[in-house]
Each structure stands twice: as C-alpha cells, then as structure tokens.
Amino acid sequence: MATKPVLAQPALPLAEIQGDVLIGLKKRAEAFLFFEITDVSRFKQDLKGALLPLVTFSDVLADLERHKAAGGTLPPFLGLNLAFTKAGLGKLADLSGAQGLDASFSAGAAQQADALNDDIGVWDQGYRGNLDGVILITGLTQASTGDQADGVASAIRHSTRIVARETGRVRSRDPGGQDVSGHEHFGFADGISQPGVAGLTPPSPADPTQGLPGQDILSPGLFVLGLPGPDGKPVGAPLPWMTHGSYMVFRKLEQKVLAFERFLKDEDPNSDLLGARLVGRWKSGAPMMKTSTADDPAMGGDPQRNNDFDFQKAPNADPHQKTCPFAAHIRKSYPRDDIPLPNGEEIAESHRILRAGIPFGDEVAATEGIGSEASRGLLFVCYQASIPEGFEFIQQSWCNNPGFVFGRTDSAGNPVDPGHDIVIGQVAGGANRTTTLPEKTLQAPPFVTSKGAAYFFAPSRTALSGVLAA
Numbered sequence: 001m002a003t004k005p006v007l008a009q010p011a012l013p014l015a016e017i018q019g020d021v022l023i024g025l026k027k028r029a030e031a032f033l034f035f036e037i038t039d040v041s042r043f044k045q046d047l048k049g050a051l052l053p054l055v056t057f058s059d060v061l062a063d064l065e066r067h068k069a070a071g072g073t074l075p076p077f078l079g080l081n082l083a084f085t086k087a088g089l090g091k092l093a094d095l096s097g098a099q100g101l102d103a104s105f106s107a108g109a110a111q112q113a114d115a116l117n118d119d120i121g122v123w124d125q126g127y128r129g130n131l132d133g134v135i136l137i138t139g140l141t142q143a144s145t146g147d148q149a150d151g152v153a154s155a156i157r158h159s160t161r162i163v164a165r166e167t168g169r170v171r172s173r174d175p176g177g178q179d180v181s182g183h184e185h186f187g188f189a190d191g192i193s194q195p196g197v198a199g200l201t202p203p204s205p206a207d208p209t210q211g212l213p214g215q216d217i218l219s220p221g222l223f224v225l226g227l228p229g230p231d232g233k234p235v236g237a238p239l240p241w242m243t244h245g246s247y248m249v250f251r252k253l254e255q256k257v258l259a260f261e262r263f264l265k266d267e268d269p270n271s272d273l274l275g276a277r278l279v280g281r282w283k284s285g286a287p288m289m290k291t292s293t294a295d296d297p298a299m300g301g302d303p304q305r306n307n308d309f310d311f312q313k314a315p316n317a318d319p320h321q322k323t324c325p326f327a328a329h330i331r332k333s334y335p336r337d338d339i340p341l342p343n344g345e346e347i348a349e350s351h352r353i354l355r356a357g358i359p360f361g362d363e364v365a366a367t368e369g370i371g372s373e374a375s376r377g378l379l380f381v382c383y384q385a386s387i388p389e390g391f392e393f394i395q396q397s398w399c400n401n402p403g404f405v406f407g408r409t410d411s412a413g414n415p416v417d418p419g420h421d422i423v424i425g426q427v428a429g430g431a432n433r434t435t436t437l438p439e440k441t442l443q444a445p446p447f448v449t450s451k452g453a454a455y456f457f458a459p460s461r462t463a464l465s466g467v468l469a470a
C-alpha cells in the first residue's frame with residue numbers, strides 16, 4: 001500500500017471564498033431564495049448595494065471557529081451566500097471565452113436528470129423553469145432566518161422574481177421527545193465525515209496526512225477553482241474571474257420516514273441493526289465497522305473515534321461484507337480503500353465533496369401514515385470543483401450502479417453484485433432498488449425522491465464585486 005503524501009499547507013485566500021463552501025455557514029435554520037433576474041442592470045446595482053455587504057466569506061467563519069475553539073460562545077449570527085446557474089452567470093458576464101466550463105453545470109441539472117435517473121415529472125415547478133441564482137440565508141431560528149430572507153427578497157424585488165423558496169431547519173426533538181439535533185429525518189446523525197482541506201484543516205501531529213482520525217487531508221483544488229489540485233498545480237478556472245469560486249449542487253430530497261421504518265421492521269426483527277447496515281452507521285453516528293452488533297452513542301459522538309476506519313485494512317477488515325454491506329450508503333458514497341485497484345484510495349478521494357445540507361419539514365405527526373406522509377427530507381447541498389467528478393460521479397457511478405464496488409467476493413469466493421444504495425440510489429422510472437446482503441437480497445421502493453435540483457456556481461468576492469456587478 002502506497003504511503004500517502006503529506007500535502008503542503010497552502011495559504012488559502014479565505015476572504016475570497018464564500019463561507020458555505022469550505023467551512024459551512026453556521027446554520028440552525030436556512031432559507032433558500034431561488035430567483036430569476038428580470039432586470040440585469042438593476043440586479044447588478046442590487047448585487048453591489050444590497051447583497052454583497054451581507055455575503056459571508058470564509059475568513060469570518062474561520063475567526064468564529066477560532067473563537068469557539070477558545071471557549072467562546074457563538075453570537076446570534078446570520079450568514080448569506082449567493083450562487084448562480086449558467087443562465088444567471090450568462091446574464092451578468094460574458095462567458096464566450098470560457099475554457100473548460102464544467103459540462104454538467106453548463107447543461108444544468110434538468111438536462112442531467114435522465115443520466116441520474118431523476119424523474120423530472122415529479123419535480124416542484126420552480127426547478128423546471130427559468131432559474132438564475134439562489135441566495136442562502138442562515139441563522140439560529142426559522143423565524144429570524146425567514147425575516148431576514150423576506151428583507152432580502154424585498155431589497156431585490158425590482159430586479160428579480162423569486163421562483164422557489166425553501167426553508168430548512170435542523171431537527172431538535174423527535175415525536176418521542178428524544179434529542180435528535182444533528183440527525184436527519186431517518187434518525188441518523190449527519191455531518192460527521194467531511195474531507196480535510198490542506199491549508200484549512202489542522203494536521204494531526206500523530207499523522208499529518210489526517211486532520212481528525214480517519215479524515216484524510218485533500219487538495220483544496222478539489223473544491224475551489226484556482227487552488228492546488230492533487231497534482232500540486234492550481235485547478236484551472238474557465239475564466240480568470242471564476243478563480244476561487246466553487247460549483248454547488250442543490251437537491252431537494254424528500255424522505256418517506258414511515259415507509260423506511262416499516263421496511264426495516266418487515267425485513268428484520270432487529271430493525272435498528274438493518275438500518276445501521278444499510279447506512280453503514282448507527283443512528284448515533286457510530287460506524288458499523290467499529291461496533292457491528294450494537295450502537296455505541298459515546299463513540300458516535302466522539303470525533304476522535306467516529307470516523308477512524310477503513311473497509312479492507314486491519315484491524316477491522318471486512319472484505320466479504322460480513323460487517324457492513326458493500327451497498328451501505330457510506331460505503332458506496334465514499335468507498336475509502338474498497339476499490340480493488342493499486343490506486344483505489346486515490347480514486348475514491350478524487351470524488352470527494354463537501355456536504356452542507358439541512359433537513360426540511362416537520363417531525364412525523366400522529367395523523368400521518370404510509371401513503372399520507374407530509375413532505376420532509378433533506379435540502380442537500382454540496383461543493384466541488386467538478387460536478388461530473390464530484391456529486392454526479394458519486395450518485396451515478398457508485399450509488400445508482402448495482403455493480404459497484406466491483407471485483408469483490410463473498411466468503412466462499414463467489415463474485416458479489418453489491419446492488420443499489422438503498423438510501424439514495426435511483427433506478428429509472430422509480431423502480432425498486434435491489435441490494436445484496438450476505439444472507440438475502442432486498443428489494444425496496446424509493447424512500448428518497450428528488451423533488452428538484454439545480455447546479456450553481458458560487459463566485460469569489462472579487463467576481464461578485466467586480467465583473468458580475470459591473
């Protein structure tokens with residue numbers, strides 16, 4: 001096994017990069033305003049006068065993190081970020097000389113829907129028409145965030161039309177009164193495993209290739225244009241002003257919580273165990289690879305222990321999916337050392353994304369039943385320097401692809417076809433997902449459905465204040 005290189009720590013231009021990209025806006029609630037630009041010159045004025053002064057860049061968040069690490073409390077803090085579709089960018093700047101503009105960003109999420117097995121027929125209307133940009137507004141409460149979003153929408157009302165609006169909110173207590181903060185609607189802790197970023201994530205003295213145990217430190221150019229990529233050279237920006245911007249994927253993913261829970265119970269009397277096997281982590285976040293028979297909430301909540309594992313290496317090697325199915329959500333979406341090629345880990349790491357989503361919708365009410373579930377789920381957001389190599393690769397080539405991971409066998413040496421990721425895998429026409437466990441094959445209807453999607457570019461401070469506002 002090749003030893004991983006210790007990456008140089010480049011000085012990152014944090015004051016240039018929008019805050020949600022590398023660090024993540026601090027969010028207990030988040031409003032998304034999706035807009036169409038109706039008056040370009042007026043929008044440029046609004047961008048400069050009303051929006052830009054509110055945009056939160058990464059330097060501010062890095063200061064907040066330092067303040068928190070030193071024992072300080074976070075002030076009530078509202079954050080705002082802004083990103084544009086290809087159509088929106090094209091209204092504000094000349095894209096004609098762009099070299100190597102991201103092909104999926106150019107095409108747009110609706111054009112890519114078929115390739116990802118998204119059924120655009122069930123998308124909300126706002127994602128099917130003209131869409132030029134999105135404003136992300138984050139804060140401590142849904143009310144304060146909503147008020148702020150109303151104010152922003154009003155400030156740009158003469159230059160835009162709001163075509164869709166979403167509201168996300170972290171969960172706090174489930175219907176049984178249990179603390180579920182930081183957990184998504186199926187009940188699992190989210191936001192645990194993120195890639196480390198050279199220049200930002202402090203390297204561990206014990207292993208400078210990692211930040212927290214198990215968190216490999218990767219090249220910042222995987223996420224932000226113009227920063228060093230895996231070959232050490234700056235990742236090219238299609239136009240000079242796109243330097244220090246990042247591509248953002250948005251997906252509104254509806255989750256059928258009751259149907260998922262019913263499925264787990266029908267398939268296994270130990271439904272918690274089956275759920276953990278299909279996700280790859282217990283609800284607390286404790287990884288199957290480290291505790292395979294019961295949840296361990298202390299481990300789940302401990303960043304020193306909750307991400308420190310591989311799938312093939314000792315001490316917990318699982319070459320025949322006895323502990324964690326190959327198709328478990330976290331094994332499919334980040335296969336770590338599972339790809340049976342000499343550079344398998346490098347390949348897995350070249351498709352990393354920075355996730356920054358938030359749940360939406362209320363807790364399940366007693367009046368709901370299977371077939372009559374209210375709309376709730378995840379407003380999925382991720383950032384990358386390439387959508388085809390980032391989000392789309394994970395969704396299409398790994399989670400939707402029953403043949404991935406390839407080249408693995410059961411304990412008798414027979415080849416295994418792992419099947420779909422039952423959590424987010426998508427099959428054309430909404431057909432059942434199929435997952436191969438060692439003891440049986442599962443067939444499951446979709447529990448997660450895409451209700452809309454859009455691809456954006458989150459520009460740098462220089463671009464927002466210069467070319468795009470001029």
Ligand code: N7H
Nearest residue numbers: 184188189190191192193253330333334378394395423448
């Ligand atoms: Fe996933 N879930 O609750 O089951 N995800 N995800 N995801 N996801 C992760 O490590 C979930 C979605 C990734 O580094 C955890 O933070 C749900 C999409 C990646 O080991 C849990 C939805 C895509 C990772 C969930 C959803 C991904 C990851 C474990 C939709 C990209 C990190 C907690 C409703 C295509 C893997 C954690 C790693 C982790 C869930 C969506 C990708 C619990 C419910 C669309 C890369």
